[in-house]
Structures are given as C-alpha cells and as structure tokens.
Amino acid sequence: MTWIDIPEHSPFGPDTLPLGVFRTGDEEPRVGAAIGDQLIDLAPVASAQMLDGAQWFAEPTLNGFLALGRPAWQATREWLLDLVRNEAQRDAVEPHLIPLSAVTMQLPFEVADYVDFYASEQHASNLGRLFRPDSEPLLPNWKHLPVGYHGRAGTIVASGTEIVRPSGQRKPPDAAAPDFGPSRRLDIEVELGYVVGRPSTLGRPVPVDAFEEHVYGVVLVNDWSARDLQAWEYVPLGPFLGKSFATSISPWVVSLDALRDAAIPLGPQDPPVLPYLAGDRLTVHDITFEVRLNGQLVSTPKYKELYWSPAQMVAHMTVNGATLRTGDLFASGTVSGPGPDERGSFIELSWGGREPLTVNGEQRTFLEDGDEVTITGWAQTSSGQRIGLGEVTGRITPAVG
C-alpha cells in the first residue's frame, strides 16, 4: 500500500495521513503529514509539485489550509495518498521525511471559538447523579437538544503541555463559606473534538447535511476539570474556572475523509428530535479511547454510543444564526459507556471519590501532582481496519504558591 516503512502498531497507517504543525530546531513551525513514525515535511514537496494551496503548508498553523473548504481538502488528500502509494514519488518525498522523534509538535491550529457539548447520555446521567443527587439525573432539555456551552479558546494547549494544578474557591456541601486553595478534585474528560474549516454566514443556519462542508476533521481532547471549583461556581451560568485553566488536544488532525469507513448510523433518539435536528443519514464514528494514568490502562470509553451526532451539534449551534469560523473547535463532551471501565472521567471512575481505583498498586481517586494522563484513540472501519487518532497527554505540576 505504501513504499514507506511503517512499524507494526503505528497509529498512522498509509490511509490516515493526519495533518499537524511541527518544529525542528530553530526553524519556523510548518505543516506535516504523519505516516508511521515519520512525517512528510509538506511545504517543500507541495511547492516543488506546484500543488494548489502549497503556501499554506509553510504557515505555523493549519488555519489557512482549513479555510479552503472541502474540494481543496479532498484534492489534497488525493495528492497525499499518491505521495505515499506511488513508488514513483519516492525520490520527491524521501528527502523530506523526518522522524517524529526529531520534531516538536505544536498546537495544530489557532482556535477561534471553543464549544463543549455534553452528548454522552451515560456521562450526563452519571454527573447528574453525582452533582444533583436529589433530582432526575437527566434534565428535561437533554434529549431535545445537544446541551453545550462555550469554553475558553485561549487556554487550549498542545499535547504535552504541563498542567499547573489550578487554585480557586472550593466549598464542600457542609461548609458555611468557601475557602481558597489548590483544587482537590482535579480530573480529566475524554472527548472527541471537531475542527471547523469553512466558515458560515451570520444569520444563516447550517443544516445537518452540510456538516462535511464545514468540518475538516477530529482531534483527541482532554478537557481538564477541577470538580470542586466547578461544583461551587456553576450555577446559574455554567462551568467557568473549573474548566478554563487548560484543555489539551492531540497534535494530529485526522480528516473526516480518512474516517469515512468508520462511520456508523447514530443510535435511536426518543423522543423524536425537532426537524432542524433530523436527518436520515446521521452517523457517529466507531471510536475506542484508551485512558492511561501513569502508564496503567484505567478506562476504554466507546464513542459509538454517543446520543447526539456531530452534524446535529453543528445544526444546533448555528440554528440561531451564529456563525462558524475557521478554527472553531467543538467537542463531544465526556464520553462514557455503561460499563464501569468505560467512563471518561475520574469523578465517574471513582464515583465521586467514594470508590477508589487501584492504579499501579495504589488507591486513587482524583489526580495528584506528578500524575500523567495519556488518552489514545482509534476508529475501526467496517472491514476491521484501525485508523489511529494518536494521543493527547499531560502531566500535573503543583499549584503556584
């Protein structure tokens, strides 16, 4: 399938070809495509072959490329597939292969707006039980619309960025007033993020079937969360400082085209959704995540059970006329399955801290200083092929004194 050597178990086979932004030494960051344990330095190859839009690969973000839209994305993918499949391209490409071990990956795109949804029924139910134990776990609106909110775009960071433990106001239910200090309930959220390329027009909703015209691809997201800060602050306007200190994303953006054979029909929605959210070809990707704490596998959330399709998220997010912009990132919300080992956050895995996990022989609930969390993920095609999404990782450093 390709003339490039690909190590066994590499996440990036010859059909994946994710795009990212890398830096080597003192050179300016620019765009690469990963294959196996190497990347293709795209700017010189595209420039030599006079590819339309080649100049965007010399940029320090993917935004210029993302703005080009689907026809250009598909033409670029065809070109990339030819580079790696066609032995005749070896002489043109080989001088521009760089080992991944020799580069530093950057944030792949400049984030415009960041929206976080809440689209896993199991996660929303679990959090409802934990945060509002005396009420129905799902609120009345949850099955009528994909609930979501805006997060802080300015603190989306590249995988590998150290996460400083946030401080803030914490008020246990039995305390009379809040105190201040480092979060004691620092957590993760395992999510899939969608990267918007083509913008939309103010005042014009984007229908469900226009999803692929606007969305380029996906990244892995770890939406770090300070549960104690969040629990105290979140009424009535939603999460703020409990989330805004950092959100990590994977460096490689995998295109929807690469994931095409891993799309499966969305599960049933009952009650039926309103017409602007309806579609007869709604899908979700068959993705499995693996969550490791300090190297030990602690959870394997499954994406295919998501209640809301990403096409419905876009239709909902724009139905009031709000625009999409190049670089918008919207994420699924935490992905949790029904099994106890399929939950996408430690507040769920440890059931509010009351049922510790055993990790490397220790009893663990929330994150401690020095902990490293790594999320990997892959999509599975109907033929059983795995398409890797790479990883997003981060280590906790102590609160600033």
Add this chain to the structure above:
Amino acid sequence: MTWIDIPEHSPFGPDTLPLGVFRTGDEEPRVGAAIGDQLIDLAPVASAQMLDGAQWFAEPTLNGFLALGRPAWQATREWLLDLVRNEAQRDAVEPHLIPLSAVTMQLPFEVADYVDFYASEQHASNLGRLFRPDSEPLLPNWKHLPVGYHGRAGTIVASGTEIVRPSGQRKPPDAAAPDFGPSRRLDIEVELGYVVGRPSTLGRPVPVDAFEEHVYGVVLVNDWSARDLQAWEYVPLGPFLGKSFATSISPWVVSLDALRDAAIPLGPQDPPVLPYLAGDRLTVHDITFEVRLNGQLVSTPKYKELYWSPAQMVAHMTVNGATLRTGDLFASGTVSGPGPDERGSFIELSWGGREPLTVNGEQRTFLEDGDEVTITGWAQTSSGQRIGLGEVTGRITPAVG
C-alpha cells in the same frame, strides 16, 4: 483646550480621544482617534512624526497597538493630547481630519475570548426572581465570586450591524415539549465591556492591582438575548444559543486613562471577599447609560452601583492560571439600578412581559421586528465633566424563514 472645533453636546471632547477602526470608500480600514464630530487619521500623522508603534495605526484592527502595553498606551495618549491641544500641530493634523459622517466604523479589534459577568446585584436579583420564582433570588455563590461565563467571540459585531431575530427551541412552562420558531422574547442587555491589551502567562494569576497593566479601555456592549431560548436551554451548563447569535459593541474604545477622574471607590462587599479578590483601592466608573427604543428614552442604568469591580473580575478570571490574551473582551453583565427606570433589559423593564412599557404611544414588552435600540453612555468626573463613550446601536430584522 483644543484648536479643533468641537460641537456642543459632542460625546468626544478634547480629553477623551477614543480609538477606533474606520473605512472610507475603497481604502483599507485603519485606526482613528475621535474628537468632536471628526476623527484624526492616525497612520499618516504618526508616521510623519515617527511615533514609536506608528505602524499599528495602519492595521485593520487595534490588536497590534493593544498588545504594546501600558507604557506605550500612555505615551500615545500624551502624543494625542499634544496633537489636539498644541496649536503648533495644526498644520500637521488638519489635513488628516475626516468628518465622522464620511466614514464607516468597523469592529475595533479582533476578539479573542469573550467573557460575560453578572456583576450587578439588582440585575441578578431581578433575573433570579423571574427565572426561579420559588427560590432565593441570589444564589449562594453570588457574593463570594464574580459569576461569569464564556460567550461566543465570533458573533461580536460592530454597532449598526442588523440583528436577525434568532430561531430556536422554545418551551413555555406549561407546554409538554419544546417547539421551534423565532424567539418571542428578544431582549437587550446594557453592559460595559473591558478590552484586554497586554497578555498574561499561563499558570500565573493576575492580581487585582495589576488590572491596569492588562486592560486598555472600555466599550459599550449590547448583549442581545433571546429569553425563551435561554430559559429552556440554560440548565445545567449556562446560556448558549440564547446569547450566541449576536453581541454588539460600540466602535470607539475609551482608554482607562481618559476615565481616570471618573473612577469612584467600589461600594461595600458583605460578606468580605477572599484575599485574592481584596484590594484597598478597588474602583468602578461613575457611568450613566441611556437606552432608547426607536428614539424614546426607556431607561438610564447607573454603573456606579456595580457590586464587583472589573479588577476583581480579572483577578478571578485568572486565579486558576487561565491566560489573558490581546483582544479578550469581558463585560460587566447587565447593569440595573434599583429604580424601575434604571433597568438594563426589557425582561426587567416589563417585569417578565407582564408590565408593558409605553413607548411612542404603544404598549411594548420584548423587541419587535424593525425595532432599533441605541445605548449611549458617559462617565462623570469628580469635577462634573462628562466623558462620552459614544453609542452602540442595532435594528432587529425578521427571522430567516
């Protein structure tokens, strides 16, 4: 005080000198400073006088200038004051005066993150009574921290942009399920917005007394709100589509230096705030807003009664290590005073739609298609001088069918 003619009742006297981005004919947008009913086209004047940073005035946004930080902002202000006060500058400046009537004003800066606070006690109490009639109007966290949330940066629009009535899910309390259609409770929110210039460092909180190092100045904000969409969607993650369709800001950014003599001590806070929010020189500006619906004055909210100081908002927003970026906009939240004619939204002015206002002889509650809302504001100095903030205006157009 100046050799430039300033019409009586002009909002922009010789000490205000707000900055904005204007366009004339087919020329590229660039930076101007308003005085009276004219503006100074700053790029050619600054360039001829070899002002440090002159190149930023030729840009289509203020972001480059904003990033320079306080010493540059102050030096620029001294230079501007000399231009308008010093008769010897007349020959240099006069050829670059342009009537405001001959230009189109643009969005003055590219918005990074947009945060909306909720800092008026009267407004938060009024909305609590209207949205949660069976509970205490203020939630337990409200006096311990400045409650806020992230809004959509991509739909912040320049004053004068037409506002398309948003559609979305609406569920009256007595309906079994939501329906879909144009908002029936379209509203305004009168706010003051703060424009961040100098960025901060990830993981490093900005203390209350560093406020002026990071914040350049203020704009008027109208945070358009669809109350029916908001009421149904906002639990548990906060407002989303009820707000994200549009937020209008005034075109002229007035610097904190211009407002220095209009700052007054913040009112008492009880219970006492945590140390990271405390300061012995916390202030708020003595600003009066005027809200006009189709030309008729309907409300005059007063800013000086705000519960939280903007310096506390910055300290809170960054205490978890979140960064400030150039172009961040954070707004006060709706400003309402205790008087019935001092409320900053129609849901308050009409008490949930139950007590209509008489406007131009008609009974009115929420906004109708064709309505035009204009908010003006001025700050009052200790010597009684008025410093105008200009205006933010917008007209409602019918929902897209």
